[in-house]
Amino acid sequence: xxxxxxxxxxxxxxxxxxxxxxxxxxxxxxxxxxxxxxxxxxxxxxxxxxxxxxxxxxxxxxxxxxxxxxxxxxxxxxxxxxxxxxxxxxxxxxxxxxxxxxxxxxxxxxxxxxxxxxxxxxxxxxxxxxxxxxxxxxxxxxxxxxxxxxxxxxxxxxxxxxxxxxxxxxxxxxxxxxxxxxxxxxxxxxxxxxxxxxxxxxxxxxxxxxxxxxxxxxxxxxxxxxxxxxxxxxxxxxxxxxxxxxxxxxxx
Amino acid sequence: xxxxxxxxxxxxxxxxxxxxxxxxxxxxxxxxxxxxxxxxxxxxxxxxxxxxxxxxxxxxxxxxxxxxxxxxxxxxxxxxxxxxxxxxxxxxxxxxxxxxxxxxxxxxxxxxxxxxxxxxxxxxxxxxxxxxxxxxxxxxxxxxxxxxxxxxxxxxxxxxxxxxxxxxxxxxxxxxxxxxxxxxxxxxxxxxxxxxxxxxxxxxxxxxxxxxxxxxxxxxxxxxxxxxxxxxxxxxxxxxxxxxxxxxxxxx
Numbered sequence: 186x187x188x189x190x191x192x193x194x195x196x197x198x199x200x201x202x203x204x205x206x207x208x209x210x211x212x213x214x215x216x217x218x219x220x221x222x223x224x225x226x227x228x229x230x231x232x233x234x235x236x237x238x239x240x241x242x243x244x245x246x247x248x249x250x251x252x253x254x255x256x257x258x259x260x261x262x263x264x265x266x267x268x269x270x271x272x273x274x275x276x277x278x279x280x281x282x283x284x285x286x287x288x289x290x291x292x293x294x295x296x297x298x299x300x301x302x303x304x305x306x307x308x309x310x311x312x313x314x315x316x317x318x319x320x321x322x323x324x325x326x327x328x329x330x331x332x333x334x335x336x337x338x339x340x341x342x343x344x345x346x347x348x349x350x351x352x353x354x355x356x357x358x359x360x361x362x363x364x365x366x367x368x369x370x371x372x373x374x375x376x377x378x379x380x381x382x383x384x385x386x387x388x389x390x391x392x393x394x395x396x397x398x399x400x401x402x403x404x405x406x407x408x409x410x411x412x413x414x415x416x417x418x419x420x421x422x423x424x425x426x427x428x429x430x431x432x433x434x435x436x437x
Numbered sequence: 438x439x440x441x442x443x444x445x446x447x448x449x450x451x452x453x454x455x456x457x458x459x460x461x462x463x464x465x466x467x468x469x470x471x472x473x474x475x476x477x478x479x480x481x482x483x484x485x486x487x488x489x490x491x492x493x494x495x496x497x498x499x500x501x502x503x504x505x506x507x508x509x510x511x512x513x514x515x516x517x518x519x520x521x522x523x524x525x526x527x528x529x530x531x532x533x534x535x536x537x538x539x540x541x542x543x544x545x546x547x548x549x550x551x552x553x554x555x556x557x558x559x560x561x562x563x564x565x566x567x568x569x570x571x572x573x574x575x576x577x578x579x580x581x582x583x584x585x586x587x588x589x590x591x592x593x594x595x596x597x598x599x600x601x602x603x604x605x606x607x608x609x610x611x612x613x614x615x616x617x618x619x620x621x622x623x624x625x626x627x628x629x630x631x632x633x634x635x636x637x638x639x640x641x642x643x644x645x646x647x648x649x650x651x652x653x654x655x656x657x658x659x660x661x662x663x664x665x666x667x668x669x670x671x672x673x674x675x676x677x678x679x680x681x682x683x684x685x686x687x688x689x
């Protein structure tokens with residue numbers, strides 16, 4: 186998602202607003218091949234103890250000032266704020282930002298990474314959790330975003346990016362979709378999706394799911410290095426460190 | 438739905454198959470104005486004691502040989518079969534018919550009303566329950582279907598048709614949709630919908646929700662008379678009797 190969502194597009198934000206109001210809501214995700222997927226969005230509000238184990242364990246790699254990119258309802262940002270970190274949350278969903286603020290995230294901003302780049306801000310840890318590695322969207326866009334992220338990172342900058350291996354235990358349907366992607370020169374695990382909720386629908390956008398090997402290859406030459414994967418079965422959190430920082434540490 | 442669903446269109450049947458297998462499933466219904474609605478489809482398998490109160494109470498108007506039109510998983514048909522009625526279930530969903538058979542509905546048939554008309558079969562009670570009054574689809578199609586139903590009814594033929602009043606407590610969104618319908622010469626409560634489930638999507642079809650007054654007007658001149666409504670708030674079951682039968686009874 187490159188730009189801020191218009192009111193009629195803010196399906197995700199409306200869903201979070203209703204969820205926060207205690208309504209029972211179901212998230213509908215539509216894929217461009219005509220598939221629909223439904224899920225209970227409770228995870229967007231889940232407390233630390235209910236998180237996926239790889240996300241819980243990844244928290245020990247967080248340091249310093251934090252940028253929570255695609256912060257949603259502030260699930261991760263709020264946890265780190267309570268642990269004493271300075272956290273900036275950014276989201277393209279106006280209502281998600283509103284929900285994050287209402288839940289207590291002190292610095293939740295409507296926008297994209299570009300606003301932080303322009304402001305010349307720097308962060309020690311950049312979060313792409315809850316499958317937000319997906320924001321990399323594909324090879325070209327992913328490299329572009331990773332390079333841009335070096336510009337908001339401090340010298341000891343680090344990215345934590347969550348995803349799962351889309352080839353591990355893939356259904357026949359998923360394998361077919363992945364094969365069509367490759368035939369069109371796309372990474373296998375890209376999915377063109379939109380979120381629908383009541384009368385609201387986000388624009389179509391590409392979400393990347395990638396294997397660990399693909400992540401390691403994708404980051405090459407962008408200034409980042411995949412220094413470790415915190416795993417739980419197909420799910421993982423990739424820890425990406427600045428190449429320059431690793432080189433410096435080696436010299437020391 | 439005028440014709441039998443093709444395999445890729447049988448979203449409803451796939452949903453029922455998964456439901457019967459004990460999977461947690463969510464029904465996604467898409468409307469032609471871009472709205473999506475989700476629901477738990479457990480009601481399709483609900484035992485008598487869990488039915489909506491108007492449906493439970495409507496059972497005392499059932500008599501003789503029963504046609505369950507749009508029988509789905511056989512919820513109503515199975516109940517009446519266990520009460521000793523001869524029941525024929527018809528559905529356009531191949532997998533729904535399969536599910537109804539597996540659950541024990543002795544005579545579940547794939548097809549439309551036309552197959553029963555052609556076979557010259559007659560029924561004492563025709564069921565359009567679980568909002569299957571919706572199959573009337575609109576004014577023109579509704580009258581057409583009602584006239585056709587006189588041809589499969591015995592002399593003491595009766596229809597039980599379930600719906601709810603779409604104007605009672607309608608949201609602003611619903612009122613807007615209803616106003617657009619009327620502007621296009623349609624009954625206010627018609628909704629153009631399709632069911633989506635995983636990679637399956639039914640064709641778009643019109644579903645009629647109608648007030649009691651609209652039902653009474655719609656049946657005029659079709660051979661049927663709305664002789665009573667079994668109510669529960671906005672929800673109701675309309676009891677339609679053959680006009681000829683009522684006249685005969687008056688003469689007696």
